[in-house]
Amino acid sequence: MKLRDQFNRLYQLMHDQKQPGLPALADAMHCSERNMRHLLSKMQEQGWLRWTPARGRGHHSELEFRVTPDALALDQIQGLLAQGELEQAFASLGRQQKKQLAARLPEFLDLRDGNRDVLRLPMYRQVSTLDPMHAYGRLEAHLVRQIFSRLMTFDHQTRSLRPVIAHHWEHNADGSVWHFWLRPRLHFHDGSDLGPEDVKASFLRLRDQPSMNQRLYRHLLRVETGPDRRVSFYLKHSDWLWPHLLATSMSSVVPRQRARNFAQFPVGSGAFQVIRNNPYQLTLRAFASYYREGALLDEIDLWVIQPCVAEPTFDMQYGYTPPGQANQQQQRVDESGCTYLIMNPDTPLLRQQSGRQQIAAILQPEFLFPEISPARKPAYGLLPEWLHRPPLPPPQRVAAGTRLRLISGQTKEMRQLAEQIKALLEQAGFSVEWKTITLKEQIARDWLQQCDLYLGRELLHDDKDFGCFEWFGNDSHFRHWLPDSMNQWLDKQLCDIQSMPAASNRMQAYAGIGRELVQGHWIMPVSHESHFVSVSPHIAGVRMTPLGFVSFCELWVKKELSNAC
Numbered sequence: 001m002k003l004r005d006q007f008n009r010l011y012q013l014m015h016d017q018k019q020p021g022l023p024a025l026a027d028a029m030h031c032s033e034r035n036m037r038h039l040l041s042k043m044q045e046q047g048w049l050r051w052t053p054a055r056g057r058g059h060h061s062e063l064e065f066r067v068t069p070d071a072l073a074l075d076q077i078q079g080l081l082a083q084g085e086l087e088q089a090f091a092s093l094g095r096q097q098k099k100q101l102a103a104r105l106p107e108f109l110d111l112r113d114g115n116r117d118v119l120r121l122p123m124y125r126q127v128s129t130l131d132p133m134h135a136y137g138r139l140e141a142h143l144v145r146q147i148f149s150r151l152m153t154f155d156h157q158t159r160s161l162r163p164v165i166a167h168h169w170e171h172n173a174d175g176s177v178w179h180f181w182l183r184p185r186l187h188f189h190d191g192s193d194l195g196p197e198d199v200k201a202s203f204l205r206l207r208d209q210p211s212m213n214q215r216l217y218r219h220l221l222r223v224e225t226g227p228d229r230r231v232s233f234y235l236k237h238s239d240w241l242w243p244h245l246l247a248t249s250m251s252s253v254v255p256r257q258r259a260r261n262f263a264q265f266p267v268g269s270g271a272f273q274v275i276r277n278n279p280y281q282l283t284l285r286a287f288a289s290y291y292r293e294g295a296l297l298d299e300i301d302l303w304v305i306q307p308c309v310a311e312p313t314f315d316m317q318y319g320y321t322p323p324g325q326a327n328q329q330q331q332r333v334d335e336s337g338c339t340y341l342i343m344n345p346d347t348p349l350l351r352q353q354s355g356r357q358q359i360a361a362i363l364q365p366e367f368l369f370p371e372i373s374p375a376r377k378p379a380y381g382l383l384p385e386w387l388h389r390p391p392l393p394p395p396q397r398v399a400a401g402t403r404l405r406l407i408s409g410q411t412k413e414m415r416q417l418a419e420q421i422k423a424l425l426e427q428a429g430f431s432v433e434w435k436t437i438t439l440k441e442q443i444a445r446d447w448l449q450q451c452d453l454y455l456g457r458e459l460l461h462d463d464k465d466f467g468c469f470e471w472f473g474n475d476s477h478f479r480h481w482l483p484d485s486m487n488q489w490l491d492k493q494l495c496d497i498q499s500m501p502a503a504s505n506r507m508q509a510y511a512g513i514g515r516e517l518v519q520g521h522w523i524m525p526v527s528h529e530s531h532f533v534s535v536s537p538h539i540a541g542v543r544m545t546p547l548g549f550v551s552f553c554e555l556w557v558k559k560e561l562s563n564a565c
Helices: 003-014 022-029 033-045 069-076 078-082 086-091 095-108 138-147 196-208 353-362 412-427 439-444 464-473 477-481 484-498 503-519
Strands: 049-052 062-065 118-123 152-155 160-163 166-171 177-182 220-226 230-235 272-278 281-286 299-304 316-318 329-334 337-343 376-378 402-408 430-436 453-459 523-535
Touching: 003 022, 003 033, 003 069, 022 033, 033 049, 069 078, 069 095, 078 086, 078 095, 086 095, 086 272, 095 118, 138 272, 138 281, 160 166, 177 196, 196 220, 196 230, 337 353, 337 412, 337 477, 353 412, 353 523, 402 412, 412 430, 412 453, 412 523, 453 477, 464 484, 464 503, 484 503, 503 523
Parallel strands: 118 299, 316 523, 402 430, 402 453
Antiparallel strands: 049 062, 152 160, 166 177, 177 230, 220 230, 272 281, 281 299, 329 523, 337 453, 337 523, 376 523
């Protein structure tokens, strides 16, 4: 039996007895007095207790416990935490001890491994999937970009496309055929070659297997591979946005052969590979055979940590600073997208435009946002630069008890907005039943016919042009509540947009779609959000993206400078 286990047993048997004699201790532990004396000596050396044996007639032995088994267990696992072995650390603890350890996790984020450059970051929920085809959440999409590679990328600094695992591309006159040539010597994380057949299989999978984004690939007729590592895409019609689609996280190239646990332990070809993924953490290690400039850190270790306060002042934290220290820096990035409300036309009140307009009148921006907030501003269109929300007459009160069912996500921002919406609707006479659901439940969509109002959120990535097309063109929530005639009109508009070579013309067409959806009260813009990140002084390379994250490749830990010249 290990010494710590023996101490735990001794504590349970004797912690309320201050003067037990050596015979009583030996009897309780089922060992000889000699062995008991040896155990007490070892435990005293560890600082766990103080044992003073009786000396002389009339004197009593004294036993003082200096730590509890719970405290000892938490202290003993510090070495595991320093090595980033969270799952092993939690496995040895009971329920109450796990809660205590979870509360202390931030203290261990900044532990350094002297032999490696490791950065530990908190994340506030477990990752749902790392399969690019099903990575719908903001966090998942960002991680996919670190783990996988794509044919193209969109450089948000130059606002232009550039090749990645492709080194050159060409198209025919009308943009219905696209040819890409792959770089040589590309490898997946498991050492296997990445070739044209992997690219072909990846896109046929996206076209043929169900997902929220499957609609975006439905015009792909076939994929051909040719000499010089060429991959050719043949489309049903012109599509000048096709290279933009190839730069999205969902268009990441995956191996033709994938293990059953691919969504948890994916094999990609990006700058980082997954070496650990469990309920407590996700660990990414720099891929030594990465074909581009490698990561500056050896590992990124993401720990699942609940916020230490109910309303944290940041969305992401890079580096740990103990509470009370004011040397953290904050960076802000404004989202390109919208938090919006959609209304179920199967609800009698909302079937006609006048009913949907009544809800929009109750929830006008001046009522929803009487005060200015740095994290949120009222939305008058689906994008911050669009002003499509029409002025409306004052709302009329409805018959008392008229029932509405509202569903929202569970993030801090969504709960705050849902509470405000519920309060305003109830002031107007509605009886509102509000329910929050997880991201997984939102994706499953079993709630669609069980509610009248849904509060959702759409974030656009770096490429706003294709971001608009993706929002309107994929299997978005709002399309399920559009009548067939509106969906047909929308598909026609999007097909026309694909035939436009100029991005400026496409953006004007998106604005027209946004105006029609908002002024028909099919989508009600609610707010535009901002992300805040907290950065410790020793963390460098933090360059924000519109999704509120940073490229892990660019992060590095700035060591303290020596005072010596």
